[in-house]
Structure formats: structure tokens, C-alpha cells
Amino acid sequence: MAEHPAYPVGLRLTGRRVVVLGGGQVAQRRLPALIAAGADVRLVSPEATPSVEAMADAGEITWERRGYADGDLADAWYALIATSDTEANERASAEAERHRVWCVRSDDADRATAWTPATGHSEGVTVAVLTTDAKGRDPRHTAAVRDAVVEGLRDGTLVAPHHRTRTAGVALVGGGPGDPDLITVRGRRLLAEADVVIADRLGPRDLLAELPPHVEVIDAAKIPYGRFMAQEAINNALIEHAKQGKSVVRLKGGDPYVFGRGMEEFQALAEAGIPCTVVPGISSSISVPGAAGIPVTHRGVAHEFTVVSGHVAPDDERSLVDWPSLAKLTGTLVVLMGVDKIGRIAETLIAHGKSPDTPVALVQEGTTAAQRRVDATLATVADTVVAQEVRPPAVIVIGEVVAVGRPGTA
Template sequence: MMVGKVWLVGAGPSDPGLLTVKGKAVLEEAEVVVYDQLVGEGILYMMPKSAKKISVGKYSGNHTVAQERINEILVEEALKGKRVVRLKGGDPFLFGRGGEELELLCEHGIPYEIVPGITSAISVPAYAGIPVTHRDLTSSLHIITGHRKKGCQESIDYKSLVALGETTLVFLMGVAALPDICKGLIEAGMDITTPAAILERGTTAKQRKVIATVATLPEEAKKQNIGTPGIIVVGKVCSLSQTFAWAEKRILGGARVVVTRPKDKVSSLAAKLYNLGAEVVMLSGTYTKPIEDNTQFIEVLTTIKDYKWILFASEVAVDVFFDSLWHQQIDIRSLWNCHFAAVGPATRKAIEKRGIRVDYMPERYYGIELAKGIAAVVQPEDKVLVLIPKETDSEVVNYLSAAKIHLKAVPVYEIIYEINQQVCIEETDIVTFTSASTVRSFVKTMKDIDFHKVQAVCIGELTAKEAALYGMKITVSKEATIDSLIESVIEINNRGYSENAPKLGGIGSMEE
């Protein structure tokens, strides 16, 4: 029997940008992923679609799957010959019980690797403007677990910690024990004016911090209703938080933006939002695939030279078209008499990668604008081919049909919907939609959600019209571009969302 292998991967504190390069590479090759609740949604999105995903739901004070059972799952999956990734928040060996998981692997002779992660003990304070070490303020750093082993009565040695003098103390998993921790430090002789902080949901858009003293922190945290996950920092370095604050000062700092794009599309929108400081949640409930045994399309390809114009409203259609030419052994030189049109820059780029120059692209990247432009240039005898997704209403086809253009519309790919099981939409989230199909995907893949509370930013009126069917709160970007969409997100984030926010102009929808 072939034995698999286990990788213990530290996922970091939550921000997907803090996952190590090796961690990402290993995760993307996983056949089985066993993950904790504290792993960021952006990192969970990196799991392969084909991987078996096992949530063990571990977070402070709540283990839906016992540690012993987790250890057994790793062994069971590895013995099936699988590449197993044990994805843990922070670092596997810093109060992550990684050592316990290795013990059973060793007993069964299962090979493994450790991929260290960035610990929240350093990264979360950094995102709060707190350097855990500073030459003028501290001579050491000490990381303590505030969560004791079940049944263990041994308390933290506060006297030894206080005796360290000018140091930084970081307590992990200690939010529930905050009053006891502060009391213990004071009773052990710590100056009651020592700066202290509690940091909630660090590195996410919802991160919060309370900066006080070791004497006042419990009461201040209670007033602010601080909860888990969180860490406690005690030491003079906490006094630097306001001076060194940076995360919330980014253009989209504090914004959580949901990007709805197909899994097989690289999203420049997500990258730009992330670089502006947003917590980006990739919610891709769809993927595309060519229609199998597409006899209608094959028949069209055999007479492709008869078409004067070939219109593309998506990159997917471009790839399906040219790949099909190759599979049907049709020489690309047979296209010498064809003119090519693209709805926008991304689609144009996909065509030009195939060595074909685009003859027409509208100034405004909407399907309706593509249709109007083509209708104005075609001759009565010209045959026009439009490649569309299966069972999708196309504004290009609708307009050209009404204009009595000699048109052939052929479905060449289908959109597959998957039920979302990982992403929870919060009322303060901003959800972006670049086309009507992304709205449909969102609606079909989300369960148990009140769409009336969804703050939708849409490209084009057609997209907005689809969102309006479900009562979403809608803002429409001024132009059908990613940059214009981002400008609308920034405006909403700056003013705070209002149900009566003014709508911005725009028509149609961006390329699918």
C-alpha cells in the first residue's frame, strides 16, 4: 500500500498575503486539506477545487473536533496515499499542538514536513502599530498561552514574568482570562500604569484595538465588547500604537470587499483592492467549461470562413473558440477573411495572444455598446457569429437580432455553480459584481442570506438590474472598468454605506 504524506502548514494570522510562498505552493497541490476555523477565508480560497476539505473547527474555547480525532484523520488520509495538508492558524508549533499531531504520524511511519507560519504574536501587534521589540523600551519578548490545558490547575508564573523587568509580554488565547491576567501581573508587582493592549481579529478588516494600562484594560475591553480571536500585549511598546498606526490609514483600510469572479479567471480587481488595504474575500461560486459534444458549434467551425465578423464578449469564449479550431484540425489561416470584435481590453488581449488583431472594440466596455458598434459597420450581406455561454441572456444577441443583422449565436461554454460553504457575508461587507452572471452566481451559490442587506457595487445597469431583482442595495460605477468600480468602493468606504446613497450612471454590463 502506498503511503501518502502530511504537511503541517502555518497559515499565519488571517491575511492571505502573510501566508508563506512555500505554504501556498504546498496548499495548491493538496489532495486533502484539514483546516481550523481561524484560517483566513482568503487562504481557504487557495485550496484546490478537487481537494477533499475537512473543517475541524478549532478556535479558542471551542473544539468541534477533538484533537485526538484530528490526529487520526491525518493518519487515515495519509494511509490512503493522499497528499494531506494540515492547515493551522499562525504557526503549527507555537501553541498550535503541532507536536501532538506529529506523534501519531511518527508511530505509523508516515512522512511529513513542517511549513512554519507567521505567528499572530508578532504580526497582529504589527498591524496595530505595536512593535513587540524596541531598543529603547524593551530588552526581551515573551509569549505565553492564556489558555490552560483542560484539567490543568497550574497557573501562570506571574512573579517570574514581572521580574523580567522591561519586557514585552504577549498572551495568546487569553481574551476570556484577561481580568485574571491583569490581576495576576499587578499582584506580582507590576506597575499599574504599564501600557497594555488587547487586539481583536488582527490583520482583518474588522481588527480592533484597545490601548490602556494593565490596571484599566479589562474594564476598557469590556466597554468595547472585545471578543475572540484576540491577543493581549503588555509592555511599554503598547504606547507606540497611535504613533505607528498604519493599517487603518490605508485607502481601503477597514473595508471587507467580496469579489465575485469565476474560479478560472485571475482577478486584477482583487489584487488592486488588496493593495489599497481592503480585506478581499474571493467568492467564486462558478467555473466554466466547454460544452461537450457541441455539434452546433462544430458545424459552424466547418463553415467559419463564411462569417465576416466574429464577436467575443468574454475571454472564455476566445479560448474555447481557438482551442476548438485546433481540436477540429481547422487551419487558423482559414480566418483570413474574418473580422474580430472584443467587448473590452481583457477579451482583446486574449484574442491578440492567439496572433489575431482585433478590428473593433467599443470605447465603453459593455455588451450593448459592442452590439451597437457592430450594427453600424456591418453590411447587409455580412454574416455575424456571436459566441455565448449556455442558457444565458445576451444583450449582444438581443440587440443585433432586433436590428435584423444576419446573425448566428452559438453557445460554446457552460457556467457551473457550486454551493458556498466557507464564506459568510456580513452586513458591512461591500460585494462587487462585474456582470449580471456574477450576480446570478452569487445568488445561486449563497444559502441562508438576506439579499436585502447586501451592499452591491455593480458595473452597468444590466448588472444592477439583476441585483435589484433580489432587493440588494445598489451603487453603479460610472464607467465599465475595474478602476471605476474601485472608485465606487472607495466612495462607499469613505462615507460609510447609506441605503440612500446616490446611484452613479452606467449601462449594460462588463464583459462576462
């Protein structure tokens, strides 16, 4: 049999008996897929790993706590033999042959009548990779091929265009803090499928260079405003392109709903009857401090962190931030869009009880090749920003966690 390649096929196991012999690590890896396929799984094994036992306790499988006995495979459609008892494996394999039950053997692929492929999933597609013969089986190679194909489908680097009619609409995609590798898999795939991309200045710009030539890329900062406010003009651009039957991605920095006006755009699209998908992104409020070695929480130091916008000063009547209350908190304060207002922010926090010696870190262009970290205290931060020429975009972290993550400190 080894002289011929295996014949690939997809088994429809819903409601059909599958017998698994052995409750160890092999069964633990294989059972979830059999359960997901809707199989009637019968496990025969005197022992099982805690994870397999939990599947039995949840009623996902039927577990008979004993060793293999002749006749166990009589009603099976498919069998997985994975015990440590070679003699039992041989007897079970012979029974499978007699009853014409396709049988996988974890201990001896040469004596099996079926092989388990390395499988992965992406958007309704199952990728299954089989080696060509038992003699040359290399599980690591087949797994690597599987991973490469699935990753390519997910991130759009392996182009597999849909030939069915796509529904026009808009995806609000959080691009993450700046490093193109920190966008979600789903966000990257939607970018690869887009007809139009309307991008923010703070979105991961390197991703735009990877888009196919036919994709129209629009800089949101350069949309003509005319009689419209900037946000209204962006909303209109999203609606107009979607109404032309195009797949539109609104690429935003960080997360669409963390100071990204994502809900304003979602509401405008809903009012226009445009379908909209929201893809969360990694917020710079957490990722940028982490990239600079600062944990926003740390055992024994900070049990909370608060994220606020600093785009208006504390004494500005438009401010919705309760700065006096923030000064009384003992946790971490993360300020976004606050570089030019940090002097007044620091003064306000100190005036309401925050120690002037509270550590402060400013992380400019976090997660990118241009990232830099500047340290100060509440008392010195205003002068430090000027002296060090700190410029937006920068995330400001205020609290004792700054000292935890400071180079040269424990």
C-alpha cells in the first residue's frame, strides 16, 4: 500500500460512531475535531488525561473506562487507535480490517488504513495536508505547509479571490499601534480583499504599500472638507464608495472605539443603510507602554489603569475628564493625545494631591522603528517635553509602574 499515495477525502461524521482507543495526548489532540464534526465519539480507555476526562464529564464523548475488547469496532465508521499497548493495537487494527472500518494508528502509520492530515481553517475553508507515503512521513513538514497556507489565506499574502458576488460594505478596522505586524489577522485579510482603503495618519502605513495596484487608497486627512466638518466628510466618503458597490476598509490607528470616532462612523453608515463590520485593534494605551517595557498593571504596584484623552486641557470647559478624581487614584494613568497639554495636566494632578515625584514616561511613535522613551516626573515633565523635543504621536504613562519598567531598575 505504501507504493501508492493516499486518497484524500473529507469524512462527514455527523451522528456516526467513531471509536477512539486510548485517552492520552494523541486522543486529547484529535478529539476536539471529531466533536466539532458532530461524531458520536466512544472512547475506550482505562485512563484519560484531565482534558479528555473533562470532555467526557461535559457529555461531549462517551467514555468506557476499560481496555480494548474484541467487538468494540463493530458499529464504527472510523477508528483512532492510540493506546500504549502494542498487542491491543494489533488486535484492534485487525478487527477494523475485518469490519472495513477506516483506521488511524498513532503507533504505526504503515499498518493503518487512514492517515490524519495536518489541518487548519480559514474563512469557511479547511486546509488539509497529507504526506505522499508512510515511509517518507514528516509531520513537522506537513504541519509547516499547513501553517503557511492558512496564514497566507488569513493575512492575504496568499491570494485566493472569492468568485461569488461580494456584498458591498464597510469594515472599520483597528490597525493597532503602528507596527504592521500588530494588526489582527482578520484586519489584514479584509485589507487584502478591499477595493478602497480610507486610512488615518496613525494607521500602520507600511501595510498600504502591500496592497494590490487596483486598490484605491485615500488619505483621510486629505479628503476635501468643503462645507463639511472633517468627520462628516469622511463619513460621506465611506458611504459614497460603499454605494458604488465597493468593499471599503476604514483603516484606523489603535482600536476604532478608543478615541477613534468609530461609533460616529458606524452610526452614519447604519443611517445610510450600509452594512458595517467592526474589527477591534490593539489599543496603543496598552501596547505602546508594553513595547517600552512598562506594564500598565503590576502585582503590588498597580491594580488598575485608567485611559484618558488629553486633547483638551483640564481647565478647558470642553473637558469631560474628572482630573481631581484621577489625582486620588493609586493606579496607572495613561494619557493619549496629551503631549502639548501635559504641563497643565501635571499641574492639575499635583494641585489635587498627586506627588510631584510621580514617575512619568513618554513613549513617542511606539512599536515603530522610530520609537523612543523619555522619562520624567510630574514636576519635570513639562520642561522635559520641550528639552527633549517630544512630538506626537506619544503615549504618556503616569504612575509607579514607570519605575518598574525603567531600564536599570528591578
